[in-house]
Amino acid sequence: MKNTIFFSCLIACIASSCSPGNTPAEAAPETASPAPSQDAHAPADQQPGNVASAGVKSELAEPLLFVGEFEVAEYGKGEKPSYSNRINITIEAITEDSLFGHSVVAGNSRPFKGTIEKGTGGSLIASVREPGDDKYDGEFTLLINENKSEVTGTWTSFSPSLAVTGRRFDLLSTTFTYNPNLGLQDMEFARLYDGTDNELDGEFATSDAGKFNASVVELKKEDIENMYQGDLEVMRNAIYARHGYSFKNRKMRYVFDKHVDWYIPMYTDVTAMLTPLEKKNIELIKRYEKHAAKYYDSFGR
Amino acid sequence: MRSILLKSATGILLAVYLWFGWLMLRITAQYIPIDTDVAFLSIKQEYVGMWHYRIAFFTHVFTAILVLFAGFTQFSPAIRRNHRWLHRSSGWVYVITTLLLAGPSGFVIGLYANGGLSSRIAFCMLAVLWIAFTYMALRKALQKDFLSHRRWMIRSFALALSAITLRAWKWVIVAAFHPRPMDAYQIVAWLGWTLNLVIAEILILKYFRK
Numbered sequence: 001m002k003n004t005i006f007f008s009c010l011i012a013c014i015a016s017s018c019s020p021g022n023t024p025a026e027a028a029p030e031t032a033s034p035a036p037s038q039d040a041h042a043p044a045d046q047q048p049g050n051v052a053s054a055g056v057k058s059e060l061a062e063p064l065l066f067v068g069e070f071e072v073a074e075y076g077k078g079e080k081p082s083y084s085n086r087i088n089i090t091i092e093a094i095t096e097d098s099l100f101g102h103s104v105v106a107g108n109s110r111p112f113k114g115t116i117e118k119g120t121g122g123s124l125i126a127s128v129r130e131p132g133d134d135k136y137d138g139e140f141t142l143l144i145n146e147n148k149s150e151v152t153g154t155w156t157s158f159s160p161s162l163a164v165t166g167r168r169f170d171l172l173s174t175t176f177t178y179n180p181n182l183g184l185q186d187m188e189f190a191r192l193y194d195g196t197d198n199e200l201d202g203e204f205a206t207s208d209a210g211k212f213n214a215s216v217v218e219l220k221k222e223d224i225e226n227m228y229q230g231d232l233e234v235m236r237n238a239i240y241a242r243h244g245y246s247f248k249n250r251k252m253r254y255v256f257d258k259h260v261d262w263y264i265p266m267y268t269d270v271t272a273m274l275t276p277l278e279k280k281n282i283e284l285i286k287r288y289e290k291h292a293a294k295y296y297d298s299f300g301r
Numbered sequence: 302m303r304s305i306l307l308k309s310a311t312g313i314l315l316a317v318y319l320w321f322g323w324l325m326l327r328i329t330a331q332y333i334p335i336d337t338d339v340a341f342l343s344i345k346q347e348y349v350g351m352w353h354y355r356i357a358f359f360t361h362v363f364t365a366i367l368v369l370f371a372g373f374t375q376f377s378p379a380i381r382r383n384h385r386w387l388h389r390s391s392g393w394v395y396v397i398t399t400l401l402l403a404g405p406s407g408f409v410i411g412l413y414a415n416g417g418l419s420s421r422i423a424f425c426m427l428a429v430l431w432i433a434f435t436y437m438a439l440r441k442a443l444q445k446d447f448l449s450h451r452r453w454m455i456r457s458f459a460l461a462l463s464a465i466t467l468r469a470w471k472w473v474i475v476a477a478f479h480p481r482p483m484d485a486y487q488i489v490a491w492l493g494w495t496l497n498l499v500i501a502e503i504l505i506l507k508y509f510r511k
Contacts, residue, residue, distance in 0.1 A: 225344065225415065226483035291344050296482055297475045299468045300328050301341050 056100060058093030063101070065090050066151040066171035067264050069257070070105050073154060074166030081163035082106065082250065086257040088265050089142070089151060089171055099126040099142070104265045107248025108136055122146035135159055149173045174264065178273070182242055182262050184210030184234070192230050193254050205255065209234035214281040215242050224285060229292035236285040239278045243270035315373070321465045322369050332362050348413050357409035365403035368461045371395040375454070396439050399457070404432040416487040423490035430498075431460040452505050459501035460494055467493025 070087035087105040094100075094116060102111040114128030124144040130137035138157035144150075152170045159165075187210035192203040208231040212223055215238075224232060237245075237252045244266025247253035256263040267273075274282070295301060331340040337349040348354045374380055374391040381388050411424030438453035471489045474480065480488070 221344070221347070226481045228481060287343055287346070292482060295340075297472070299324055299472050300331075301468065301471075 056093045056095055056098075058095060058100075060091070060094055063090050063092045064148055065174055065176060065264075067174050068169055068171035070155070070167050070169050072164050072166075073168045074156075074164070076157065076160055076162045076165035078161055078163035084257070085253065086263065086265055087169060087171070088246075089140070089169075091142075091144070091151075094124070099124075099128055101128070103130075103140070104246050104267070106253060106265075107246050107268055108134070109246065109268045110134060110137060112140060114139070119143065130158075132158055136162065176244055176264050176266055178243055179262075180215035180242060180275070181213065183213050184238055184260060186210075186259055186261070187234070188259075190230075190255060190259060192233075192251050203230040203233075204228070205230040205234045209238070211235075214239050214285065215275070215278050217281075218277060219281045219284055221284065221288075224288055227288070229289055229296060232285050232289045232292065236282055236289065239274070239282060240270055243267070243273045245270040318372055321469075322366075322372075324468075325366055325369060325464065329362055329366050332359065335359060344415070345413070353409065354413060357406040360402055361406035361410055364398050365407070365464065367398045368395050368403060369464070372458065372462075375458070392442070395461075396435060399435040399461070400432060400439070404428055404435070407431070414490065416483045416490060419487050420490040423494075427460060427463060427494045431457060434460065448509070452509050455505055455509065456498065456501050459497040463494035463497055466497055 066089045068087065069084045071084045072081060075081055085106045087103060089101065089103045091099060091101040097115055097117070098113060099116040100111075100113045102109060110130045112128040112130045114126055116124055116126040119125040123146050124142075126142040126144065127139065128142065129139040136157065136159075138155050138159075140153055140155045142151055142153040150170070150172055153168070155167045155169070157165045187205065188207050190205045192205060206228060208227050211227075211231075212219060212235060214235050224235075227235075233252070234255055237247070237256070238260075240247075241252075241256045241260065241263050244264055246265035246268050247256065248268075328340075336342075337355065338346065342349055342358070345354075345358075349358075371391050371394065374387055375395070405428070408425055408428035411428055412421060414420040414424045434453050434457035438450050438457050441447070441450035441453055467489050470492050471485060474485055474488060
């Protein structure tokens with residue numbers, strides 16, 4: 001009798017932790033607070049991992065953030081693979097035998113959880129899975145080093161029909177705080193990927209894109225009316241990048257992944273975090289962007 | 302043989318002119334219904350609050366295209382000889398539109414041209430010369446000095462054509478050199494009409510001396 005009860009409980013525990021899309025008990029208010037970032041403005045729905053790790057007694061004082069490049073290890077059947085994207089893997093909680101966290105990459109923010117065991121020399125090896133109800137879900141194998149300053153590993157997709165079905169990464173520990181003063185000093189001439197292979201029609205960005213920091217300077221039309229469309233677009237998207245926006249769209253994603261060292265993808269939606277100055281600048285830049293898009297190389301004015 | 306060549310050249314020229322006229326009509330059509338935040342006005346928002354700017358802009362946008370129509374009728378010797386009424390009617394439309402509507406309104410919006418002082422001088426100068434040449438052409442016609450009338454009208458129409466040549470140059474320069482937007486605009490603000498005037502003077506010297 002006792003064995004049956006014990007066994008049923010065990011099965012129930014295993015079943016509940018393995019089934020995809022399973023959301024455990026509602027997040028207790030006090031555990032809902034540790035944000036994946038120190039940004040106080042982050043809306044609750046930007047922290048999916050918190051739900052997964054709620055109510056869990058973690059040996060971590062706060063979530064750990066690891067950032068680096070998510071590179072191709074294996075191509076799948078899909079088209080237009082992305083060779084590399086910047087990824088943020090956040091480990092929210094570590095218990096005796098489990099690990100909870102989430103990842104943010106290419107406009108996708110997904111929680112994961114799984115088992116953990118001790119590796120050599122104080123390192124940890126975790127095998128975690130994403131829920132499975134998103135076509136880009138898969139599972140990670142994470143190797144966390146002894147002082148938790150580096151995470152290396154691999155990822156495999158659940159679906160074989162993606163363009164990339166396996167990736168690898170070597171991420172370093174870092175922190176994120178919104179800093180409006182971050183500029184684009186390293187911006188130089190860059191071809192903007194336009195989704196086709198037509199080199200001639202592609203837009204480009206120049207060092208002009210870093211001329212003004214649209215998060216701190218109030219832009220006037222004289223500042224931007226003589227800027228190329230590509231520069232306007234990068235300057236505007238830098239506002240979102242400073243807030244940690246994870247770009248779904250390749251054109252901007254590639255620019256910030258490749259040319260901007262401080263960029264960390266944190267959230268899939270930052271509109272609620274924009275300051276009034278940023279909103280004003282975005283509105284102005286958008287005008288000139290739209291105008292350039294329609295009229296720069298056309299017969300009309 | 303020469304006559305056939307001439308007729309074909311004229312035909313082609315008229316076809317090209319018709320095509321550009323159609324492009325210009327499409328530009329005008331963007332402003333129907335009237336909206337102060339559409340097309341070109343989307344980057345003129347700091348001026349659309351001024352009533353004189355709004356009046357000048359919409360006057361220019363809706364009347365200036367009328368002057369292009371004259372290009373079909375006024376330079377045909379056959380129409381001048383056999384259908385004088387058509388030459389005169391079109392002529393009056395051209396003159397009234399230029400002197401009272403498109404010209405003055407062009408001057409006003411030229412004061413607020415994109416690209417800084419250089420563009421503003423270019424457009425205002427264009428407006429003044431266009432009005433002046435058209436006025437001279439009208440006066441000569443009323444005085445029945447038709448040879449002078451013809452010369453002044455060639456100059457006047459050369460400037461009217463700048464509506465087309467400015468945009469055509471912009472397209473060419475952007476395609477060839479990819480300059481920054483206002484740099485391109487500053488160039489075509491001048492190139493769009495000065496070259497037209499030079500060509501007009503050459504034509505006058507060559508063919509319309511007497």
